Amino acid sequence: MALYSEKVMDHFRNPRNVGVIEDADGVGEVGNAKCGDIMKMYLKIDDGTITDVKFETFGCGSAIASSSMATELIKGKPVTEAMTLTNKAVAEALDGLPDYKMHCSVLAEEAIQNALEDYYTKNPDQRPQKNEE
Amino acid sequence: MKIYADNAATTRMSRTAIDAMLPYLDEIYGNPSSLYSDGQRAKEVIEAARKDIAQVINADPREIIFTSGGSEADNQAILSAAAIGQKTGKRHIISSSIEHHAVLHTLNKLEKLGFEITLLPVHENGIVRTDELKAAIREDTSLVTIMFANNEIGTIQPIKEIGEICRAHKVLFHTDAVQAVGHIPVDVAEYNIDLLSASAHKFHGAKGVGFLYAKKGIRLSSLIEGGAQERGRRAGTENVAGISAMAAALKEAVANMETSAARLTAIRSRLIEGLSEIPHSALNGDIENRLPSNVSFCFEGIEGEALLLLLDDKGIAASSGSACTSGSLDPSHVLLAIGRVHDVAHGSLRLTPGEDTTDEEVEYIIQAVKDVVQYLRSFSPVWRDLSSGKIKHIL
Numbered sequence: 001m002a003l004y005s006e007k008v009m010d011h012f013r014n015p016r017n018v019g020v021i022e023d024a025d026g027v028g029e030v031g032n033a034k035c036g037d038i039m040k041m042y043l044k045i046d047d048g049t050i051t052d053v054k055f056e057t058f059g060c061g062s063a064i065a066s067s068s069m070a071t072e073l074i075k076g077k078p079v080t081e082a083m084t085l086t087n088k089a090v091a092e093a094l095d096g097l098p099d100y101k102m103h104c105s106v107l108a109e110e111a112i113q114n115a116l117e118d119y120y121t122k123n124p125d126q127r128p129q130k131n132e133e
Numbered sequence: 134m135k136i137y138a139d140n141a142a143t144t145r146m147s148r149t150a151i152d153a154m155l156p157y158l159d160e161i162y163g164n165p166s167s168l169y170s171d172g173q174r175a176k177e178v179i180e181a182a183r184k185d186i187a188q189v190i191n192a193d194p195r196e197i198i199f200t201s202g203g204s205e206a207d208n209q210a211i212l213s214a215a216a217i218g219q220k221t222g223k224r225h226i227i228s229s230s231i232e233h234h235a236v237l238h239t240l241n242k243l244e245k246l247g248f249e250i251t252l253l254p255v256h257e258n259g260i261v262r263t264d265e266l267k268a269a270i271r272e273d274t275s276l277v278t279i280m281f282a283n284n285e286i287g288t289i290q291p292i293k294e295i296g297e298i299c300r301a302h303k304v305l306f307h308t309d310a311v312q313a314v315g316h317i318p319v320d321v322a323e324y325n326i327d328l329l330s331a332s333a334h335k336f337h338g339a340k341g342v343g344f345l346y347a348k349k350g351i352r353l354s355s356l357i358e359g360g361a362q363e364r365g366r367r368a369g370t371e372n373v374a375g376i377s378a379m380a381a382a383l384k385e386a387v388a389n390m391e392t393s394a395a396r397l398t399a400i401r402s403r404l405i406e407g408l409s410e411i412p413h414s415a416l417n418g419d420i421e422n423r424l425p426s427n428v429s430f431c432f433e434g435i436e437g438e439a440l441l442l443l444l445d446d447k448g449i450a451a452s453s454g455s456a457c458t459s460g461s462l463d464p465s466h467v468l469l470a471i472g473r474v475h476d477v478a479h480g481s482l483r484l485t486p487g488e489d490t491t492d493e494e495v496e497y498i499i500q501a502v503k504d505v506v507q508y509l510r511s512f513s514p515v516w517r518d519l520s521s522g523k524i525k526h527i528l
Binding site for chain 2: 009012013016018019020029033034035036037038039040055056057058059060061063064
């Protein structure tokens, strides 16, 4: 069996949404170079919807593929939906990752959470109100 | 294009080696321990191989035992030397921080059993310093085990000087010569080597076979108990075909050593020259004292596994010391030992071309590495921060 699924290799070889959004509404960066993976996500948000997303990644094949897949999963989606994206969903969309590479999908989830948090910090009025009991 | 540039990992079997192997798979398949003629012919082949191999490294045939490869030979050499030392209360072993895991893990095991291990540093050039070795030797030192040449960065250790020091201090000297045998001159008598490990598939022989040289008088402990093969030092029916092929491959490699080394050194120089044009890159290990075929680089701002996968897409088989290729979180212990920080060590590439690699292929490799490094940097947040000055370049 090959190390990676066809889907992982496809997203690694032809990563979607690569780049930078200069006037991003939210930017998230996770990981560190010491561990060998850094992901940076840029979000453009309009009226509660993620209208554009770009990423930059320093890391292995599965880190690049996980970033690419994560951007595909949230692009054009409501912010509330992006908030609930899990690493498992990213890994499943890639037809699975080797066990020791699952942390790459975790980084992708965290990068998005981080970028959304940045957006809410800059736009506190947009932060969803917690339902009161 | 399909280019194999990972000869330090394994080599293609030579035609000579395959031809030396085949008769012992079907025609003469007797067990060397059997009395009838086909068994005895198999036995003769093994003894002829032993003689040939001994001659190549300037040893006596009785000093060679066949093993399943380099790792087994390393294990047996170190555990045997430890047992010998223990008899006289010597429980201190010296090695280096860049050894193969077959050596390091065996030493870890001994440490748990109460032995004391000193790992010599190698400094930036990837070479141990003999004055530091001298200073590390104690009354209770039983063994010095230092590799002949490193598998990752190709640096060649001062084996002759180490051998002299060990002899003067009456300490056993083992060297893991897996990367050296068949590639550079190895002479156990001249270098005062007591124990030496080698592996056939690194010099165009078959996988799963190697040998251990143990100087006369050094009592080897068995790792595998059973029959009386290898004069009781390694039980198990001999890998007759593999042993025959190993001797043939080694004789051929040594006969062609000078021309191969000259060709490989020229390839190495061109690769180093070409890859050095990549900004913020650096050669790993000493530029002079290195194996003819070893080119090891670090590139800032990228990760090695992604580099390897994209090179594979371009038909190039290479290797890296990044964490992601090792299955652990830490990058290569060798790159860390020569002072590469984690961030940089993750972006390593090892190319070990063969003597048949063409000039055209060399140019193709250089261009491919340049293109892939540039591409991966184009969307690396680390490279962005390095370029903008947010973090400082190390290389």
